[in-house]
Amino acid sequence: MTRVYIVDDHAVVIEGIYSLLQKEKDIEMAGYATNAANCMQYFINHTTDVILMDISLPDMNGVDLCKIIKKNYPGIMVLALSTFNQGTYIRKMMESGASGYLLKNAGRQEIVEAIHLVMKGKTYFSFDAGQALKSTTDQQNAIPPLTKREKEVLVNIADGLTNIQIAEKLFISTDTVDSHRKNLHAKLNVKNTAMLIRFAVENNLL
């Protein structure tokens, strides 16, 4: 008998998963929470085998909640649950200790399969999620890693600061800011500020 706990702020999702999993004789619902605080509260006195966790919660993001859960209760398997199909989210959840990534358009069959797999210590990815993960792993689509300083300069550019203002703020020379800017252009394959900021926002680098 596998106990499943749900963390999701959408009542219909909780209700839907409950309804779908009630039909499974080897799965038992341990309970649910609609936010991270209630979830953490619950596990002080209880436990479960698997948590189905939405990555977007009202009081905390799923990535951080996952880290906390896995740190305090490593035996609990976390299955990320999301409508978003973006490689960055998926990767972050996996790095935080999740055992898999399930898209909300998954059917009963898929959810049950995923739960069984993670209970065996394996990982599960929805097909599309696997594709998304793969595509960001491929060299073509991968975003080259930016250094700390480059990110700092980038967010300041996005805030509308000029090189001079950024230089003053970071206590470096304008030439250095310019160098970081050049590197950003080269790494992200853009040729001016407009393309840089567009790329940054669309790939949420800010």
Add this chain to the structure above:
Amino acid sequence: MTRVYIVDDHAVVIEGIYSLLQKEKDIEMAGYATNAANCMQYFINHTTDVILMDISLPDMNGVDLCKIIKKNYPGIMVLALSTFNQGTYIRKMMESGASGYLLKNAGRQEIVEAIHLVMKGKTYFSFDAGQALKSTTDQQNAIPPLTKREKEVLVNIADGLTNIQIAEKLFISTDTVDSHRKNLHAKLNVKNTAMLIRFAVENNLL
């Protein structure tokens, strides 16, 4: 007895709403579809009182599907269903003939209430959705309307083109492009390209 039909590509959402509404004695489930094509197919030979419609579908966006439904079957009430809480989406759905906007974190009570209200010919907004709509209606938060030319110039800037290139593309002088640029800065209250593009992407003006 009110018949309710669901269009949503998430199995758990359909299952959840079914489960929640089965407890209501004056509501009857008419059926469901996981995409726009199946939905339209269904209504050739059937009908319903209310459609709960997700705004993001795999084959079409909810706005267009809503338009089609209301054009062919004006008697069917459409209630938009979404996780997104953005004024622009809400407004577009309402303009397409929807009778309300329901967020997916709504509980049983709220969903039932919304269905009953729209059946009476009234409109329903989730609290947060109402707020979001209001905030974009307020003069402070409203995005000033951009002219056709301004939008054209904006997308070309976002594509990384310089004033010279845009001028050549649109067969106008660089001074004119510059004028449009000045107007964009004034209207959107930004002071350089970085802020302009950031604002444009974040408020999906592209």
Add this chain to the structure above:
DNA sequence: GCCTTCATCCCGCAAAAGCGTGATTTTTTA
């Protein structure tokens, strides 16, 4: 017919960004 908005164009100057090329010093990592 008048007024407003839109789109167009012009000029000039100052500020900022873009680009090449190079170098030094930390810091990190293998």
Add this chain to the structure above:
DNA sequence: TAAAAAATCACGCTTTTGCGGGATGAAGGC
């Protein structure tokens, strides 16, 4: 500890933006 990566600074030159003023014609509402 040696090599690699990151952060720093420099200089000169070109291109592009940003900004302050204008001005004109065309379209549409009142």
